[in-house]
Amino acid sequence: MSPVGPLLLATFLFCAGVYGVIARRNAVLVLLSVELMLNAVNINLVTFQNLLFPDDPAVTGQMFALFIIGVAAAEVGVGLAIVFNMFRNRASVDVDDADLMRW
Amino acid sequence: MTGHDVVFVVVGLVTAGAAVLTVTSKNLMHAALYFAVTLGGMAGVFLTLAADFLALVQIVVYVGAVTVLFLFGLMLTRAPIGREALDGQNRGLGMAVSGGLFVVLSTLVIGAFGGQGTAEVSGPGIRDFGIAIFADWVLPFEVLSMLLLAALIGAIVLARRESGESGEESTVTRIELSVDRDPDTAEHEQPALTAGAGSSGEEHP
Numbered sequence: 001m002s003p004v005g006p007l008l009l010a011t012f013l014f015c016a017g018v019y020g021v022i023a024r025r026n027a028v029l030v031l032l033s034v035e036l037m038l039n040a041v042n043i044n045l046v047t048f049q050n051l052l053f054p055d056d057p058a059v060t061g062q063m064f065a066l067f068i069i070g071v072a073a074a075e076v077g078v079g080l081a082i083v084f085n086m087f088r089n090r091a092s093v094d095v096d097d098a099d100l101m102r103w
Numbered sequence: 104m105t106g107h108d109v110v111f112v113v114v115g116l117v118t119a120g121a122a123v124l125t126v127t128s129k130n131l132m133h134a135a136l137y138f139a140v141t142l143g144g145m146a147g148v149f150l151t152l153a154a155d156f157l158a159l160v161q162i163v164v165y166v167g168a169v170t171v172l173f174l175f176g177l178m179l180t181r182a183p184i185g186r187e188a189l190d191g192q193n194r195g196l197g198m199a200v201s202g203g204l205f206v207v208l209s210t211l212v213i214g215a216f217g218g219q220g221t222a223e224v225s226g227p228g229i230r231d232f233g234i235a236i237f238a239d240w241v242l243p244f245e246v247l248s249m250l251l252l253a254a255l256i257g258a259i260v261l262a263r264r265e266s267g268e269s270g271e272e273s274t275v276t277r278i279e280l281s282v283d284r285d286p287d288t289a290e291h292e293q294p295a296l297t298a299g300a301g302s303s304g305e306e307h308p
Contacts, residue, residue, distance in 0.1 A: 001107055002221045006152065007212045009115045013122050013141075015205040020126035022197030023190050028176045032138055033126060035169065039145055042161075046154045050226040052219075059227050059235040062157055063243075069157075069164055070247045074254035076169050080176045081261035093180045 006047040013040035027093040038072045111151045118144030139170040153226035
């Protein structure tokens with residue numbers, strides 16, 4: 001199996017996430033697109049580990065992917081709590097409305 | 104092309120299509136459910152890359168937990184549905200940025216790894232994985248558990264209404280949706296703002 005296929009898939013998913021972050025207005029959907037980007041990076045790490053360095057005794061690539069999954073789960077929890085706070089204070093989850101700190 | 108490659112191509116196409124539908128869907132619930140399909144497809148990609156443990160973690164953490172969290176988030180925030188309400192003015196900008204990024208990155212990837220020969224997929228077994236976690240990576244593992252605890256406490260603190268003793272009524276910020284305030288009740292505004300205002304607000308004279 002060539003590493004090009006998984007790497008291209010990861011690139012495509014990352015770019016879909018970038019499009020979602022820029023184009024979406026709903027804050028929950030923006031968070032969801034960020035998750036998509038984090039997951040694309042995981043595919044890259046696993047590809048490098050299993051196709052290019054399969055004999056690494058420390059399993060570095062897959063371990064990084066595992067830690068990224070954990071950190072992303074924590075990020076979703078805190079991010080959704082912030083979105084709920086914003087909805088409670090402003091009755092809107094539109095990221096265009098969140099301009100209180102704009103100069 | 105071996106059967107392995109064929110399986111990867113099929114799973115990859117499903118994943119990519121679900122990702123596109125995730126970021127372009129007009130319905131919030133459909134977007135979240137397509138996101139679940141995308142994550143499941145990524146678990147399939149992990150399986151074809153011989154990363155069994157990671158595929159299971161992906162299913163348990165993402166498909167099981169994060170998707171449900173997003174569904175709760177979408178349901179609790181009562182967001183409007185429809186393409187114009189969901190997408191901002193900069194859809195063209197997003198298309199240009201992500202398209203340009205995809206062209207640049209895929210050119211770089213093909214240039215760097217295009218000449219790489221095909222290798223047999225072989226990943227470390229779960230035994231090597233466990234030994235590596237608790238031998239080489241034990242400090243990051245503990246730091247991650249502390250981070251999860253901090254995120255848990257932080258999410259609770261952020262999502263709570265106000266600090267106060269449990270069982271005690273605390274003031275809440277009422278969401279006003281352009282309702283004119285009655286001048287008679289304006290002087291009793293403070294009692295009306297307490298929690299449970301639906302029942303106690305009318306009882307004040």
